[in-house]
Amino acid sequence: MIFHNPSGAPELACEQCGCRWFDRMHGTCYECGSQVPAEAIAEFDRALQAFWAKSAATEESPTVPGAKPPADA
């Protein structure tokens, strides 16, 4: 299952116990040791990349184009 933290970033959580600690090397939950399905990891990766794309877009888009001249102009 995928949670979203207060800043909107996705967090992968265990299907079994709901904790968010994973051994990424082995794909298992630290808390209960259950296997994390590959499809859950793939889904999480997609959510994470969507989040990065969205945050990058909002950070880099100028609020007022042309309002700030280049520093070396």
Ligand SMILES: [Zn+2]
């Ligand atoms: Zn667990």
